[in-house]
Amino acid sequence: MTTISYGKQSFELGEGQSVLECLTKQGVPVPYSCRSGVCQTCMMQATAGIPPASSQIGLKESLRLRNYFLACLCHPTEDLEAAMPDDMHVSVRAIVHKLELLNDEIMLVELECLTPVDYRAGQFINLVHDSAHVRSYSIASVPNLDKHIQLHVRRLPQGRVSGWIHEDLALGHTVEIRGPTGDCFYIPGKPDQPMLLIGTGSGLAPLYGILRDALDQAHAGPIRLYHGSREQHGLYLIDELRELESRYPNFSYFPCLSDVHVPAGFIAGRVNEAALRDNPNLKGWQVFLCGHPEMVKATRKKTFLAGASMQDIHADAFNVSHL
Numbered sequence: 001m002t003t004i005s006y007g008k009q010s011f012e013l014g015e016g017q018s019v020l021e022c023l024t025k026q027g028v029p030v031p032y033s034c035r036s037g038v039c040q041t042c043m044m045q046a047t048a049g050i051p052p053a054s055s056q057i058g059l060k061e062s063l064r065l066r067n068y069f070l071a072c073l074c075h076p077t078e079d080l081e082a083a084m085p086d087d088m089h090v091s092v093r094a095i096v097h098k099l100e101l102l103n104d105e106i107m108l109v110e111l112e113c114l115t116p117v118d119y120r121a122g123q124f125i126n127l128v129h130d131s132a133h134v135r136s137y138s139i140a141s142v143p144n145l146d147k148h149i150q151l152h153v154r155r156l157p158q159g160r161v162s163g164w165i166h167e168d169l170a171l172g173h174t175v176e177i178r179g180p181t182g183d184c185f186y187i188p189g190k191p192d193q194p195m196l197l198i199g200t201g202s203g204l205a206p207l208y209g210i211l212r213d214a215l216d217q218a219h220a221g222p223i224r225l226y227h228g229s230r231e232q233h234g235l236y237l238i239d240e241l242r243e244l245e246s247r248y249p250n251f252s253y254f255p256c257l258s259d260v261h262v263p264a265g266f267i268a269g270r271v272n273e274a275a276l277r278d279n280p281n282l283k284g285w286q287v288f289l290c291g292h293p294e295m296v297k298a299t300r301k302k303t304f305l306a307g308a309s310m311q312d313i314h315a316d317a318f319n320v321s322h323l
């Protein structure tokens, strides 16, 4: 039987139980989101004992060497003493440089990092509210084009971190971010490959970054962006996207509305259905899917069945976590 110690308490791990499952069941407030080793919000550090290599997948070498691990992937074979990450090693401080509503519920948050952060447009960072509440937000800015990191944060009803961002964050405040991480970004080297970008709500954030990055890198193949919401006020950056469409002949923008009343200039129906109806053969395409978890899951399968190869399908499901 292996034991996991946290603070002054020790717990026995149940059969097949991860460190995250064990600690949260015992009431230890470990932040988490995806529970599958992707978002890295449940990162911890072993202060005694060695975490298994399988719980360190995707972590930077400097963190692996300091025995950081992902609690959701950690099934230790020896006793471990675990602590929350030491901010000095994993976090970067950033100043809130701009806050601007993009629509009724989505806020543009611009962060000026006090230490340079090497990122790709479309990856995500983890924003620390407090030690128990760490949330992932995708990066809409492009390092080559934008001075600061830009996020699009949608306010959820009673959402703890998105509520704090919308209500309490102010210009000049200092926040802590971790990362970046994730593999949803433009990969140069195939400039003629067609690209299909599908997103709902604030799922536009990574897609906007990927799109502008691809255009900036002179991507020549067609790029089609489908952004969906129920009603028109759920969409945003419409003028900016139409302006890019008029400037780049290889880029097309399709704003989709699933409501019954659809004004002229918008496409009626669900965003993923419209995208697949217009583009039924995706053999050789690069596909990016971001936003609502159910949309992302269903569309990943459908784009694969339409011919896109698994390695060309990049997806970030905006899962929410509950403690």
Ligand SMILES: Cc1cc2nc3c(=O)[nH]c(=O)nc-3n(C[C@H](O)[C@H](O)[C@H](O)COP(=O)(O)OP(=O)(O)OC[C@H]3O[C@@H](n4cnc5c(N)ncnc54)[C@H](O)[C@@H]3O)c2cc1C
Pocket: 033, 034, 039, 124, 135, 136, 137, 138, 139, 151, 152, 153, 154, 155, 156, 157, 158, 159, 160, 161, 162, 163, 202, 203, 205, 206, 316, 317, 318, 319, 320, 321, 322, 323
């Ligand atoms: C890879 C990734 C990238 C992401 N990128 C973005 C992005 O670019 N933009 C963006 O806006 N979001 C993004 N998200 C989602 C984001 O990380 C947060 O999950 C989101 O902001 C909600 O956090 P919150 O603390 O505000 O809400 P939470 O407090 O976590 O609550 C979420 C919702 O659940 C409800 N809820 C809370 N507790 C319970 C409970 N016990 N039972 C039932 N319901 C409950 C709340 O009312 C709320 O509506 C991303 C997520 C992932 C995984």
